[in-house]
Amino acid sequence: MTASTSRPVIITVDDDPGVSRSIARDLRRRYGEEHRIVRAETGMQALEALRELKLRGEPVALLLADYRMPQMTGIEFLEQAMDLFPLARRVLLTAYADTDAAIQAINVVDLDHYLLKPWNPPEEKLYPVVDSMLELWKSTPEPSTDETRVIGHRWSAPSFAARDFLARNAVPYRWYGVDDDESKRLLEAAGVDGATLPVVITTDGTVMVAPTEAELAAKVGLSTAPAEAFYDLVVVGGGPAGLGAAVYGASEGLRTVLVEQLATGGQAGQSSRIENYLGFPDGVSGAQLTDRARRQAVRFGAELLTARQVVGLDTLGSARRLTFSDGSEISAHSVILATGVSYRTLQAPGVEDLCGRGIYYGSATTEGPSCVGQEVYIIGGANSAGQAAVYFSNHARRVHMLVRGPSLEATMSSYLINQIEAIDNIEVHTCTQVVSCKGSDHLEVLTLENSSTGETREVNSEWLFVFIGAAPRTDWLPGNLQRDDRGFVLTGPDLHSKPAGWALEREPYHLETSMPGVFAAGDVRAESVKRVASAVGDGAMAVTLVHRYLEML
Secondary structure (H helix, E strand, O other), X not given: OOHHHOOOEEEEEOXXXXXXXXXXXXXXXXXXXXXXXXXXXXXXXXXXXXXXXXXXXXXXXXXXXXXXXXXXXXXXXXXXXXXXXXXXXXXXXXXXXXXXXXXXXXXXOOOOEEEEOOXXXXXXXXXXXXXXXXXXXXXXXXXXXXXXXXXXXXXXXXXXXXXXXXXXXXXXXXXXXXXXXXXXXXXXXXXXXXXXXXXXXXXXXXXXXXOOXXXXXXXXXXXXXXXOOEEEEEEEOOOHHHHHHHHHHHHOOOOEEEEEOOXXXXXXXXXXXXXXXXXXXXXXXXXXXXXXXXXXXXXXXXXXXXXXXXXXXXXXOOEEEEEEOOOOEEEEEEEEEOOOEEEOOOOOOOHHHHEOOOXXXXXXXXXXXXXXXXXXXXXXXXXXXXXXXXXXXXXXXXXXXXXXXXXXXXXXXXXXXXXXXXXXXXXXXXXXXXXXXXXXXXXXXXXXXEOOOOOEEEEEOOEEEEOOOEEEOOOOOOOOOOEOOOOOXXXXXXXXXXXXXXXXXOOOOOOEOXXXXXXXXXXXXXXXXXXXXXXXXXXXXXXXXXXXXXXXX
């Protein structure tokens, strides 16, 4: 049961089993349909229940505790319970002789009410009190959530990585700074000190400290293990080309699995706005396009595996075998390589130490709201950098685009150049590059150099987003799978002739690599057009060629 569908909880604590059962019975009779009644017989037992409820994100409306209990009095219990659920209403159950102590407790633990035992008849002595307490709670309810909660530090690279992973995989989450009051309550409930970050709490109350992406994926409901050992088609990479291949492969009856190392969408999935994709005249965000494609692939029956890294590819008779980083394997009749490209790293002093702490590769749209009123710097002059600049201009005081060349015309679409020129708080600095980065626990100072004049200057900024070209993700491929001198996969006519070791009489198909039955699609393919539409087209065409290949087996 998730928090959004949970009934608010009423907890009763009394060490007398008879009294405990009696009050729980009376409460269920009146409030059981709309509330969940939890009964405990010791303060420690009740606190343990509260910690579990806190971790699961369930709302607690009312606490009723007996005053006289061994080991922990009702007042002591309520005092500790306040740290976990400060907005829950608090009622002390007392005997007539303890009314003075109950009155004093109103000041000690901000007690809402005390209730004399016995409370018979409940219609006169119990229910009116509980009714009023519940009405008070409803006026200021503690927010419940069915989202994963992430506790971290703004300048913690692992904390950013966890947030980015969840956001890019469309997993709802809520972020808490480690010093927030709610973070302290959650950490107390989890029994961890927060020294190691991030702390991730899933909707079922599972607590993970600095989890790996694979651990996180498994706990938040993403599929990480293949359902079968053998498929008709394995698609490696979940960008537009890979998603396109998964949609067309599954829709045409192929047993299809898509394997993605980080998150579906690739670089396109991080784009804040794609405005030149066919069929979306008002533009579409990369996240929206990715989500639709992902749901479409699943609807047709494709499997999607997340946080699985493929490290090997070889032949096994007529099959193609893929090896994962954990040593496990899957095989298929055919493979489509759609691993795309990754941004090249910025080579400048200080960059490596500050990555994830003010320096980010890609748009990192999760950071947009944190940039309000600040100076943001973006390196790059292609469409992805321009889209990021437009996005961050909605948050930052000013966005500075640092472009190595003399203008944007050679690398950016004209529609995007026109948009940038029309936005007052975007400033383009041509012939400019970053030569060093400084900061203590996060980025603070950039040193910029004008390549025309050699002049350098320092600027203050906590935000640098890097879009400086792309390198193909092909270093894991076997040596006999041919690539060009930049690492892009050669296919079809670009192989020029039958590759060495090619045992088939026919020439390689248009998107087929030097390994029969293995195809390449999208940005990873040599001489491909680096656009979302062409990547999707590659994926669809590759599936057609897979069919042709399978017919020959």
